[in-house]
Amino acid sequence: MGRSSRVTRLLYLVSHPIQYQAPLLRRIADQSDIDLRVLFERTHPDNRYFDTGFGREVKWDVDLIDGYENAPMAGVDIKREIGRADVIWLHGWQTPRMRSCLRQAKRSGRPVLMRGENCDLAMPDGSGVRGWLKRKFVNKIFKSCDFYLAIGSENRRYYLNRGVPPPQIIDMPYAVDNEAFGNLAKYAKKNRNALREKLGISPTRRVVLFAGKLQSRKNPQLLAKAIASADWAIEEPALIFVGDGESRAELEELAPDAIFTGFVNQTEMPAYYDLADIFVLPSVREPWGLAVNEAMACGTAAIVSDQVGCAADLIDSGNGRIVPAGDQISLSKALVVCLNNSEEMGKAAQQRILQWGFNQDIEGLRAALARAATLT
Incomplete structure (x- = not known):
């Protein structure tokens, strides 16, 4: 897909700086038709934090926040940030703050792109009352989303299994540099x-x-x-x-x-x-x-x-x-x-x-932004 002459102001909301995502965000920020701003739920001074999975303090040896505009959510007016953007992109819906941002985006009439790691292999709804409640909760979240950025076929299947129409799902593969x-x-x-x-x-x-x-x-x-x-x-x-x-x-x-x-x-x-x-x-x-x-x-x-x-x-x-x-x-x-x-x-x-990388991510994101533009 070629570049359009219109610049889209894209606001990306994510939990924290992630080593896999940083080079992709820099690549997106370099695109002349995308004005990217990233807001983090939490940040870690000097790229250092305690990782519970590793059971130790981790300090990444790559810069996670250089090369693209970003700020911690705690230091900004979220309502104003969302109002300034053309499109809102969220990574997941697990925390109350992310769900609050999702509701604010819909109140502001901004198109929402949702990208998450969910798949039934790893995160099944379960059975009985608990499964029913989880499905009801997820369906409520999805009512506030306009398009879904599928990281792979299992993730795409997750959305389809929950009633998301295929045209609303756009491939943006999970990739590294x-x-x-x-x-x-x-x-x-x-x-x-x-x-x-x-x-x-x-x-x-x-x-x-x-x-x-x-x-x-x-x-x-x-x-x-x-x-x-x-x-x-x-x-x-x-x-x-x-x-x-x-x-x-x-x-x-x-x-x-x-x-x-x-x-x-x-x-x-x-x-x-x-x-x-x-x-x-x-x-x-x-x-x-x-x-x-x-x-x-x-x-x-x-x-x-x-x-x-x-x-x-x-x-x-x-x-x-x-x-x-x-x-x-x-x-x-x-x-x-x-x-x-x-x-x-x-x-x-x-x-x-080589066929599953950042070039394919940019292509998918552009396709999603073009679709989102038809809603405004």
């Missing part, structure tokens, strides 16, 4: 042997990687068991757990020979993806799984469970495997097959993710 990850991975290749030496991995030994919060929902325990029980024709691969969390002590007992790095920051992660032959995310109820995007951008094949939201959109038999959640035997077999074909699968993974 593919170019940045790919470039950092290329640079990391030069130092791959040094990283192997640092971690105590021999030059020829294959590597399986898990990266994320070490918690039961991510199910790293299943990966440890699958590695141990797989039928390896040659040397068992090295297993690396990058991250931290409540399950670390249990994992260290379960996989005493595995390598535990602790938390690794954003700009350092491509070196670990480059080192790995296979990336594995065996989660249950995972809304998306952006670490899969990162791994693929670095040229690494991926194995995911069928309860990982990105599986249907990103993974096929050419670039990895999708296995039933909780199925140790299927995961063990997939590990053997993928490790034997990791080089060609990794190349296919990188080619696939």
